[in-house]
Amino acid sequence: MIPLDHATVARLESHGERFEILVDPNQAALVRQGQDVDIEDVVAALNVFGNSSKATRASDESLMKVFHTTDFNTVARRIIEKGEIHLTADQRKHMIEEKRRQVINFIARNAVNPQTGHPHPPHRIEMAMEEARVNIDRILEIKETTGRPLVLHGGSGINKASLREAFAHGIAKINIGTSVRHAYEEGVKRSPVEAAENVHLTVLSLLTEELGIGGSAETLKMQGTAG
Numbered sequence: 001m002i003p004l005d006h007a008t009v010a011r012l013e014s015h016g017e018r019f020e021i022l023v024d025p026n027q028a029a030l031v032r033q034g035q036d037v038d039i040e041d042v043v044a045a046l047n048v049f050g051n052s053s054k055a056t057r058a059s060d061e062s063l064m065k066v067f068h069t070t071d072f073n074t075v076a077r078r079i080i081e082k083g084e085i086h087l088t089a090d091q092r093k094h095m096i097e098e099k100r101r102q103v104i105n106f107i108a109r110n111a112v113n114p115q116t117g118h119p120h121p122p123h124r125i126e127m128a129m130e131e132a133r134v135n136i137d138r139i140l141e142i143k144e145t146t147g148r149p150l151v152l153h154g155g156s157g158i159n160k161a162s163l164r165e166a167f168a169h170g171i172a173k174i175n176i177g178t179s180v181r182h183a184y185e186e187g188v189k190r191s192p193v194e195a196a197e198n199v200h201l202t203v204l205s206l207l208t209e210e211l212g213i214g215g216s217a218e219t220l221k222m223q224g225t226a227g
Contacts, residue, residue: 007044012083020052
């Protein structure tokens with residue numbers, strides 16, 4: 001179990017009942033992401049509270065009413081997955097910084113500069129993030145509140161490092177309509193065939209060169225041939 005002073009409250013309200021457990025926010029985030037984490041490594045106490053600040057435990061009757069079990073691991077995992085995790089300002093700041101370091105390290109290990117063929121230096125990735133148009137803190141807040149995949153509108157023109165950071169923090173889809181529309185408008189001035197080709201090449205370039213999504217080129221080529 002984790003030290004009590006490292007814990008924050010995870011809360012779920014359902015059927016007129018309130019349930020709280022004390023969790024490590026970073027470990028709880030891994031549980032919410034679907035990773036196989038031992039619940040005892042996440043919590044500060046093996047108790048489900050009705051009010052943690054008063055150390056009032058939830059009754060067995062209320063647990064059965066909502067969760068149909070009194071098993072702590074099952075109930076705690078459900079609270080973490082479906083409930084709200086309340087972070088202090090310092091905890092949120094630490095989590096943002098830790099996530100940023102993880103993203104920087106991931107990009108440095110897995111991405112290369114197509115112009116040089118060499119990895120991006122971490123300090124350049126960090127500089128790109130500082131100039132990013134994506135508010136990672138807001139993405140985290142929305143993801144924690146809704147628990148839903150998020151869509152980034154207006155994805156055209158956002159640099160790769162910023163997009164990868166967004167993907168790592170809950171963005172599941174981006175819209176790149178502006179780039180595609182410009183390609184179409186330029187091509188249609190000459191012919192519908194050129195417009196279609198421009199759109200195809202633009203999407204191909206965005207996916208493989210700007211976003212670096214493996215396999216996208218072959219997928220698009222196959223789809224283009226089939227069409």
